[in-house]
Amino acid sequence: xxxxxRDRLNRQGLAEQAICSAICRxxxxxxxxxxxxxxxxxxxxxxxxxxxxxxxELCWKDEEDCWHGLVSQAFPHSGLHExxxxxxxxxxxxxxxxxxxxxxxxxxxxxxxxxxNDSRGLIHSFTDCRLTMRRLFTDLEELGVRDYKDWxxxxxxxxxxxxxVRIYADVLVITPEKLFSLEFKMKEVVVxxxxxxxxxxxxxxxxVFGPKKEVLPVLVLTAAQDLFEFVPIAGEDRYLPxxxxxxxxxxxxxxxxxxxx
Numbered sequence: 001x002x003x004x005x006r007d008r009l010n011r012q013g014l015a016e017q018a019i020c021s022a023i024c025r026x027x028x029x030x031x032x033x034x035x036x037x038x039x040x041x042x043x044x045x046x047x048x049x050x051x052x053x054x055x056x057e058l059c060w061k062d063e064e065d066c067w068h069g070l071v072s073q074a075f076p077h078s079g080l081h082e083x084x085x086x087x088x089x090x091x092x093x094x095x096x097x098x099x100x101x102x103x104x105x106x107x108x109x110x111x112x113x114x115x116x117n118d119s120r121g122l123i124h125s126f127t128d129c130r131l132t133m134r135r136l137f138t139d140l141e142e143l144g145v146r147d148y149k150d151w152x153x154x155x156x157x158x159x160x161x162x163x164x165v166r167i168y169a170d171v172l173v174i175t176p177e178k179l180f181s182l183e184f185k186m187k188e189v190v191v192x193x194x195x196x197x198x199x200x201x202x203x204x205x206x207x208v209f210g211p212k213k214e215v216l217p218v219l220v221l222t223a224a225q226d227l228f229e230f231v232p233i234a235g236e237d238r239y240l241p242x243x244x245x246x247x248x249x250x251x252x253x254x255x256x257x258x259x260x261x
Contacts, residue, residue: 024069073210
């Protein structure tokens with residue numbers, strides 16, 4: 001029976017995730033060892049290692065033909081700076097002034113090949129994200145959540161979707177068990193296509209961070225107020241949280257449960 005293109009891509013995604021996980025949890029592993037460990041055909045392993053744009057970006061081979069991962073799959077994920085413009089523990093992020101943080105972010109954008117042309121208000125969107133994240137951590141502090149200072153926050157994580165297309169996840173907040181992928185829009189109205197956009201990063205982030213990390217997408221509308229609701233993803237049977245910046249802590253509480261029911 002001929003499989004559909006969608007099923008083929010799903011299978012390839014699962015194989016990429018498994019291969020990347022095998023590489024990133026090792027200290028160096030050969031293609032034949034990956035194939036044996038995962039019970040995959042070695043030719044398929046080699047095909048993905050050498051042809052998948054995402055795999056090429058996340059893994060590298062040494063002179064002894066051993067493969068290594070750029071980003072470890074153990075919290076706090078060493079190597080994260082290789083594929084994002086800025087990453088730090090929350091405590092260090094909070095300690096930076098806006099000027100120092102923006103300088104570090106823009107330098108990181110240049111390092112990863114992110115265009116920082118401000119013709120469409122890109123810098124303003126960056127600072128809008130920063131203010132929202134600082135408000136989130138302030139809310140968590142006031143709610144008595146203390147371990148957030150050990151969480152990792154990352155801005156503009158680069159994912160190579162294909163040979164020509166690169167996409168950038170706005171903000172990630174990474175806890176030991178979960179990863180929140182926050183898509184920011186300076187709007188107050190929910191747009192179905194933007195809900196889909198917030199959800200589309202999930203399979204790529206699962207490849208980067210491995211199967212043990214639960215990836216939770218959230219759409220954040222920074223021009224809205226007092227908004228928190230679950231919205232269906234068009235064409236799927238899943239929902240994701242949509243919130244205003246002042247209600248972002250609710251999305252974290254939904255999955256971390258630090259407020260009483």
